[in-house]
Amino acid sequence: MDEPSATEPDPQGAGDSVIATRALTKRYRGGQLAVDGLDLTVPAGSVFGFLGPNGSGKTTTIRMLMGLIGPTSGTAHVLGRPMPRAARAVLPHVGALIEGPALYGFLSGRDNLIRYDAADPTSDPRTRRTRVATALDRVGLAAAGGKKAKAYSLGMKQRLGLAAALLQPRRLLVLDEPTNGLDPQGMREIRALVRELASDGTTVFLSSHLLDEIEQVCTHAAVMAQGRLITQGPVADLAAGTRGRLAVTTPDTGEAARVLKEQGATDVVVTDDLVTAEPPDRDLAELNAALVTAGVRVRGFGVERPSLEDAFVALTGEGFDVAG
Numbered sequence: 001m002d003e004p005s006a007t008e009p010d011p012q013g014a015g016d017s018v019i020a021t022r023a024l025t026k027r028y029r030g031g032q033l034a035v036d037g038l039d040l041t042v043p044a045g046s047v048f049g050f051l052g053p054n055g056s057g058k059t060t061t062i063r064m065l066m067g068l069i070g071p072t073s074g075t076a077h078v079l080g081r082p083m084p085r086a087a088r089a090v091l092p093h094v095g096a097l098i099e100g101p102a103l104y105g106f107l108s109g110r111d112n113l114i115r116y117d118a119a120d121p122t123s124d125p126r127t128r129r130t131r132v133a134t135a136l137d138r139v140g141l142a143a144a145g146g147k148k149a150k151a152y153s154l155g156m157k158q159r160l161g162l163a164a165a166l167l168q169p170r171r172l173l174v175l176d177e178p179t180n181g182l183d184p185q186g187m188r189e190i191r192a193l194v195r196e197l198a199s200d201g202t203t204v205f206l207s208s209h210l211l212d213e214i215e216q217v218c219t220h221a222a223v224m225a226q227g228r229l230i231t232q233g234p235v236a237d238l239a240a241g242t243r244g245r246l247a248v249t250t251p252d253t254g255e256a257a258r259v260l261k262e263q264g265a266t267d268v269v270v271t272d273d274l275v276t277a278e279p280p281d282r283d284l285a286e287l288n289a290a291l292v293t294a295g296v297r298v299r300g301f302g303v304e305r306p307s308l309e310d311a312f313v314a315l316t317g318e319g320f321d322v323a324g
C-alpha cells in the first residue's frame with residue numbers, strides 16, 4: 001500500500017489525521033450555503049461520528065471529501081492528499097457507503113459484489129471470488145449470498161453495501177447514515193458491525209442524525225448545525241463540558257420541587273418519585289442540605305451523566321430535531 005503522506009508531507013500540520021479540512025465551504029448554485037468554513041480533523045484509528053440534524057451539511061461535506069463535488073473555497077485532505085485533486089490515488093484506500101448501495105435486484109448478493117469488484121480497475125480478478133466470500137462472511141451474509149438482492153431486507157442491503165466497501169483492505173470507511181431506515185434490530189446489527197470493523201484499526205467516519213447512535217458507536221464526534229461546526233473531539237469530552245441534570249429520589253416530590261426552585265434550580269420535572277432539574281451554579285451539597293432542612297425525605301441525590309444530547313442542546317441552544 002502506498003503511503004501518500006510520505007510522498008507529500010502533511011501541509012496542514014494535522015499530524016496523524018485521516019481527514020483534515022480547513023475553512024471548507026460549499027455554496028450551491030442556487031445560493032444555499034450548505035457548508036460554512038468547516039475545520040474538521042479526524043484522527044487515525046478513530047470511529048468518528050459526524051452528527052447533525054437533517055440539512056446541516058453532512059452529505060455535502062462527505063461528497064466533497066470523496067471528491068464527488070468541489071468546494072467553493074477552503075481545502076479538504078483525505079489520507080494526507082488534497083481532494084478532489086488526488087481522488088484517483090486516495091479513493092482505492094477508501095471504502096464508501098453513500099446514499100444507499102446501488103444494487104441489481106435480479107442478481108444475487110454475491111453476484112452484485114462480483115460485478116462491483118469487476119468494475120474496480122485496481123482489483124485483482126484472480127482473488128475476486130475469495131475476497132467476495134470473505135466480505136460476505138464479514139457482514140454476516142455468507143448464507144444469504146445466493147439470494148437475489150431484491151429479496152433482501154433493507155438491513156441486508158445495507159450489509160451488502162458494507163461488504164462492497166470491504167472488498168479491498170481500506171484505510172478509511174466513510175458511511176453516510178448507515179442505519180437510516182432500519183428497524184431497531186437492524187440498527188443494532190449494523191452498529192455492532194461498525195464496531196467490529198473499527199476494531200482492526202480502520203478509521204471509520206460515519207454520519208448520523210441520531211445522538212444515541214454516535215454515543216454508542218463512536219470514539220470521536222463532530223457536531224454540525226446549519227453548515228457550521230459546533231464542536232469536535234472525543235465523545236467523552238463533548239458530554240463532559242455539560243452539566244448533567246440533578247436527580248432527587250423522594251416520596252415528597254411536591255415539597256422537593258418547591259425547595260429546588262427556591263434554591264435556583266430550573267426546568268424542574270416530577271415523575272413518580274423522582275424530581276429532576278437543571279441545577280443552579282453552586283455547591284450541590286447546599287441544595288441537599290436545604291431539602292433535608294425542609295423535611296424532604298431524600299432517598300437519592302445525584303447528577304445524571306450528561307448525554308451528547310444535553311451537550312448538543314447546551315452548545316446550540318436548540319433542541320435536536322430527529323424527526324425530519
Ligand SMILES: Nc1ncnc2c1ncn2[C@@H]1O[C@H](COP(=O)(O)OP(=O)(O)OP(=O)(O)O)[C@@H](O)[C@H]1O
Binds near residue numbers: 028029053058060209
Ligand atoms: N444539490 C443541491 N443543490 C442545492 N442545495 C442543496 C443541494 N444539496 C443539498 N442542498 C442544501 O444544502 C443544505 C445541506 O444539505 P445536506 O444534504 O448536506 O445536509 P445533511 O446534513 O446531509 O442532511 P440530511 O441528513 O437530510 O441528508 C440543505 O439546506 C440542502 O437543502
